[in-house]
Amino acid sequence: MTLLSDRLEASVAHTIAGISNGGLQGETCAPELADGPWAFDLGMPGYGPGASQGDSLPAGSPTQGELPARYREATPQQLSDWIAAAKASLGSRVAVMGHFYQRDEVVQYADFVGDSFQLARAARELPDAEAIVFCGVHFMAETADILTGDDQAVILPNLAAGCSMADMADIDSVEECWAELEALFGSAPDESGRVPVIPVTYMNSSAALKAFCGEHGGIVCTSSNAATVLEWAFERGQRVLFFPDQHLGRNTAKAMGVPLSAMPLWNPARVSGGLSADALRDSRVILWNGFCSVHKRFSVSQIEAARAAHPDVRVIVHPECPMDVVDAADAAGSTDFIVKAIAAAPAGSTFAIGTEINLVQRLAADYPQHEIFCLDSVICPCSTMYRIHPGYLAWVLEELVAGRVVNRITVDERVADGARIALERMLAARPDTTMAA
Structure with missing residues (x-):
């Protein structure tokens, strides 16, 4: 494994800074990424620079107040010393969760690293x-608050860390x-006891949508157990309303044998979703017009280029990628699946990965015996x-040392009750570990 200091030298943030100052060759989707994120906290509409910069931020989205100058002006070494000292002072009273997609400069301090499902489960334990x-991002902190005790504070270091995909399905539209x-369709079950529609929401959604599913006989899914959850839903319903990510829903249902003709796409911006009554009656999975802007960047042409340059390459993509990309890849699976596939591969393997760049570059640094690169x-x-x-x-850790809780994420108890039902159903839906996705 690569030393931490070496890994930080190869981190995404370090690479972007090098490209911005001309010291490294390459291209970023937004030069502003080299700036501190606090530059976008005050009066800056949108999600900030990066893959989702072109997505529309809903009115009323959480915003972050100004970070104190002490932290904005600190050197990386000063921040490292302060974080280490605060963690040592707090001990087991505080746990830091780090998502796979976090920058290495943050992940290095995490007590637990994983995907949103793994981290939610870790928080509950x-x-x-x-x-x-x-x-991580807002919906993850909400989920942790739902699954932890009332006396436990869940803190999101930057309240502006939302999720554009999660925002594509709001409770009013659903x-x-x-x-x-x-x-x-009505609401009466058929002769076999199956209701007309079962709602399924991806983990990447608000607490309100998880509560909606809990209150309407539905369930939450992850990219790891989506097939298991759809099987659960088909046992109980004639069709599924799947939101917010159309690609995960389409790729999972297609792999289960559901024809594309039975998966109409509901567009909440159009009357009746832009669908006819016949299209809805013939449906098995009604997909929502949502997507992940990170995974939407990957293309078949990128896969073709990778295969041309590396004939022995193994292409693995996330199931949030478009269907043609998943079909052209060698395998598709969750972030945890990708990590395990690389860890289990024989030395000298070559991988082209279609998921968020922070994870890909971390894997490349952690597994130098392989050649690992991002498709994009x-x-x-x-x-x-x-x-x-x-x-x-x-900042948030030093505030805790001082006895102050800042940026606490709290889900209303009525919402939490309904969401908890859907989440517990998800936790009980164990995926088949032999499946790729």
């Missing part, structure tokens, strides 16, 4: 921790869709994950 500092589906040559991280910076982590 720490009943003695007084605070969970979640270095309720409008559901009302139209109920008007068309442009350095373009997740906009919102990138809003978390060591400066914010130092």
